[in-house]
Amino acid sequence: xxxxxxxxxxxxxxxxxxxxxxxxxxxxxxxxxxxxxxxxxxxxxxxxxxxxxxxxxxxxxxxxxxxxxxxxxxxxxxxxxxxxxxxxxxxxxxxxxxxxxxxxxxxxxxxxxxxxxxxxxxxxxxxxxxxxxxxxxxxxxxxxxxxxxxxxxxxxxxxxxxxxxxxxxxxxxx
Amino acid sequence: xxxxxxxxxxxxxxxxxxxxxxxxxxxxxxxxxxxxxxxxxxxxxxxxxxxxxxxxxxxxxxxxxxxxxxxxxxxxxxxxxxxxxxxxxxxxxxxxxxxxxxxxxxxxxxxxxxxxxxxxxxxxxxxxxxxxxxxxxxxx
Numbered sequence: 001x002x003x004x005x006x007x008x009x010x011x012x013x014x015x016x017x018x019x020x021x022x023x024x025x026x027x028x029x030x031x032x033x034x035x036x037x038x039x040x041x042x043x044x045x046x047x048x049x050x051x052x053x054x055x056x057x058x059x060x061x062x063x064x065x066x067x068x069x070x071x072x073x074x075x076x077x078x079x080x081x082x083x084x085x086x087x088x089x090x091x092x093x094x095x096x097x098x099x100x101x102x103x104x105x106x107x108x109x110x111x112x113x114x115x116x117x118x119x120x121x122x123x124x125x126x127x128x129x130x131x132x133x134x135x136x137x138x139x140x141x142x143x144x145x146x147x148x149x150x151x152x153x154x155x156x157x158x159x160x161x162x163x164x165x166x167x168x169x170x171x172x173x174x
Numbered sequence: 175x176x177x178x179x180x181x182x183x184x185x186x187x188x189x190x191x192x193x194x195x196x197x198x199x200x201x202x203x204x205x206x207x208x209x210x211x212x213x214x215x216x217x218x219x220x221x222x223x224x225x226x227x228x229x230x231x232x233x234x235x236x237x238x239x240x241x242x243x244x245x246x247x248x249x250x251x252x253x254x255x256x257x258x259x260x261x262x263x264x265x266x267x268x269x270x271x272x273x274x275x276x277x278x279x280x281x282x283x284x285x286x287x288x289x290x291x292x293x294x295x296x297x298x299x300x301x302x303x304x305x306x307x308x309x310x311x312x313x314x
Contacts, residue, residue, distance in 0.1 A: 077286050106186070107194030110201060124285050128224075133281045133292040139208035146205055150198070157189035 011047065011055050015062040018043035022067035037148050038113065040067065041089060045105050045112070045156035050163060053090075053097045060086045077128055081120050088112075088119025105160060106153035113149030117141050213277040216293035219257040221250055224288045233257060233276070233293070243287030250291055261287050 022040040040063050048056035064086045068074040073082075092115035096108050103111075121141065125134050190198075221228045221241060228241055233255045240249050248269075249260040256276040259269035261284045269284030278295040 081285065101193045102191050103197065104189060104191050104194045106190045107197040110197055114201065124283075128285050128288060133279070133290060134283060136279045136292075137281055137283075139205060142205050143209060146201060154185060154189055157185075 007051055007055065010051060011058055014043045014047045014050075014055070015059045015066070018059055018063035019066045019070065022063055023070050026067075026071050038116065038152060039155075041109070041112065041116070042152050042156045042159065044086075044089065044093075045109055045152065046159050046163065048093050048097075048108065049105055049156070049160055053094050056093055057090045060090050080127060081123055084123035085116040085120040088115040091115065104153075105156040106150060109153030109156060110146060110149035113145040113152065114142055117145040214295060215255060215276055216278045216280075216295050218294050219250065219252060219275075220292050220294050222290045222292070225290075230294070231257070241289065243284065243289045245287050248284060248287050248289045257291055257293065258282060259284060259289065259291055261289070 018040040021043065025036060025039050044056050044060045044063070047059040064079070064083050065074070068076075068079040068082060071078075073079050089112040092112045093108060096103055096111065118138070121134060121138050125132075216233060218230045218232050220230050221239070223241065223243065229239070231237060231239060231250065231252055233252055236253045238249055238251045240247050242248075243261065245261070251258050251260055253274075256274040258274045259272065259282040261267060261269050269282050269287070269289065272282040275282050275291070275293055278293055281290055281292045283290040
């Protein structure tokens with residue numbers, strides 16, 4: 001027997017998981033400069049494939065705002081960088097949703113990860129640094145983003161597979 | 175290890191559509207093309223705060239220069255023809271983690287501090303006259 005589940009509850013679950021991943025990741029030392037796994041983005045991807053672009057946008061906004069409040073970086077440069085990155089990634093997902101190509105979580109994750117990094121660097125250039133030299137490092141940042149996008153896409157695929165196996169859940173839009 | 179690699183590619187195959195594989199291949203090729211550039215050692219390091227040039231330091235003499243960033247003092251260390259950023263108050267210390275930079279165009283940046291350092295080379299481009307002289311020299 002299937003149980004109804006409201007999409008807003010699912011969005012809340014995904015957002016809570018994303019905020020937890022965001023905070024957890026901030027506590028883990030990174031392997032290098034400008035390099036973060038972006039684990040929270042996995043849940044944005046899951047929301048995108050499971051519920052659609054709107055849900056992904058909501059999860060992303062909640063994650064950035066709640067995550068920054070938890071870390072004490074709200075409205076700081078770090079917040080704006082995080083916000084711009086999330087906006088870039090979600091905008092890219094919107095383009096994918098409108099495109100005729102059938103992309104899975106890995107393809108979307110890589111493109112979103114690259115868009116995330118480009119948006120962050122542009123935001124850093126516009127708001128904070130203002131020096132063109134920052135773009136010289138962009139290809140290296142993008143290489144890192146490519147790999148994190150790949151890993152996150154695979155993890156999102158595994159989570160989506162698990163979610164799809166839940167025969168007791170049926171999303172009911174009200 | 176071999177088994178792990180096989181499992182990874184098996185998972186990747188399951189998780190991707192043909193369009194995903196095209197995205198992976200094309201983006202990887204573009205990124206590799208962007209990254210492959212010849213590296214040339216620099217002569218000096220320029221220090222910027224909020225995009226304003228504060229000073230240039232020669233890479234030929236070792237030094238530690240403190241500058242005032244948005245979050246407090248940041249030190250720029252020059253040693254053995256390389257430079258690095260040493261920030262103390264930034265949350266993630268990304269500029270410090272960048273480590274030593276020595277090739278022209280390379281940067282280390284602390285975004286919250288507003289401090290950026292960039293390696294510069296010979297700023298004077300060859301004039302037409304100089305180029306002509308060079309070609310004359312080769313011809314002779």
